Amino acid sequence: MPGAEGTDKNKEKEVAEKASRLAGLKSHVLSNPVRLGIMVYLLSRGIVSFTSLQKVLDLTPGNLDSHVKTLEKAGYVIVRKVISGRPKTAIVLTDRGAREAERYLRELRETLDVLEGEKFNP
Amino acid sequence: MPGAEGTDKNKEKEVAEKASRLAGLKSHVLSNPVRLGIMVYLLSRGIVSFTSLQKVLDLTPGNLDSHVKTLEKAGYVIVRKVISGRPKTAIVLTDRGAREAERYLRELRETLDVLEGEKFNP
Numbered sequence: 001m002p003g004a005e006g007t008d009k010n011k012e013k014e015v016a017e018k019a020s021r022l023a024g025l026k027s028h029v030l031s032n033p034v035r036l037g038i039m040v041y042l043l044s045r046g047i048v049s050f051t052s053l054q055k056v057l058d059l060t061p062g063n064l065d066s067h068v069k070t071l072e073k074a075g076y077v078i079v080r081k082v083i084s085g086r087p088k089t090a091i092v093l094t095d096r097g098a099r100e101a102e103r104y105l106r107e108l109r110e111t112l113d114v115l116e117g118e119k120f121n122p
Numbered sequence: 123m124p125g126a127e128g129t130d131k132n133k134e135k136e137v138a139e140k141a142s143r144l145a146g147l148k149s150h151v152l153s154n155p156v157r158l159g160i161m162v163y164l165l166s167r168g169i170v171s172f173t174s175l176q177k178v179l180d181l182t183p184g185n186l187d188s189h190v191k192t193l194e195k196a197g198y199v200i201v202r203k204v205i206s207g208r209p210k211t212a213i214v215l216t217d218r219g220a221r222e223a224e225r226y227l228r229e230l231r232e233t234l235d236v237l238e239g240e241k242f243n244p
Contacts, residue, residue, distance in 0.1 A: 015166040016178045023159035023179040033153045037145035040233065044137040056138045057145040105234060111162065112231050 011114075018111040029074045030104045034059065034067050039076065039101035042093040049082075050089035076100060133236075140233040151196045152226045156181065156189050161198065161223035164215040171204075172211035198222060 030036045037057055041048060054064050068091055071077045076097030080090045152158045159179055163170060176186050190213055193199045198219030202212045 012166065016163060019159040019163035020178050020180060021159075022162060023156045023181065025155040028155070031155045033147040033150070034145045037141040037143075040144055041138060041141035044134065056142050058142060059145065108230055109234050112227060112234070 014114050018114045021107065022111055025104070025107065028104065029070060029076065030101060032067070032070075034063075035071055036101075036104070038067060038071065038091075039093075039097065040105075042077065042091065043098060043101055047090055047092045050091060053091060071097065074100075136236050140236045143229065144233055147226070147229065150226065151192060151198065152223060154189070154192075156185075157193055158223075158226070160189060160193060160213075161215075161219065162227075164199065164213065165220060165223055167215075169212055169214045172213060175213060193219065196222075 025031050030039060034057065038053065041053065041056060050061075050064065050068070054061060057064065059067075068077065068079060072079055074097075075094060078092045078094055080092055082088045082090045147153050152161060156179065160175065163175065163178060172183075172186065172190070176183060179186065181189075190199065190201060194201055196219075197216060200214045200216055202214055204210045204212045
């Protein structure tokens, strides 16, 4: 069937394109799974305390701090000192952060969608 | 509605779990987008020549070589010299590589699925 063969060729091209776009994410701030994890958590809550984020992600304070600083520098989050009883550090999602995280996750989803219906099925 | 509130709590817990699992991928071989891109390409083809992979992913030979070596060390690919006319280097997907890449992509998909239906929709 020449038609089916054409479809295979298209599929192959599409997979190559997705692989290429994936590889192109290599210098993206969110290509680090810890930072993506932080953003995923923030997308559903908007704000989170440093200590509870540390617990959820099972990270040392130093490690989490370094990732939060990277996200802050990119403008994806704002770090705020909250003083109500014991002083706490809160991490707040920015509009830009929400937009970029959504874009990144959409990219991943599109890649997975292309792969569906391949012999491989995630 | 107490029922809806319970569902929200469950959802929140699920998102926290996914964020935590994402962060846990940080030392995974495939947490690097270039290596994930290579595996995505290989999943659909099984074998690819070094030069065409380099072209698809737009990488320098040195950069691609370093990522391929990491994948080879993990047992995800085998590197073969193919001599038919001009000698070529071929990269071959292993069963283990296919299994691990599928597992990694499934993890990503599950995370995205949990996030769907949130205010955020990828």
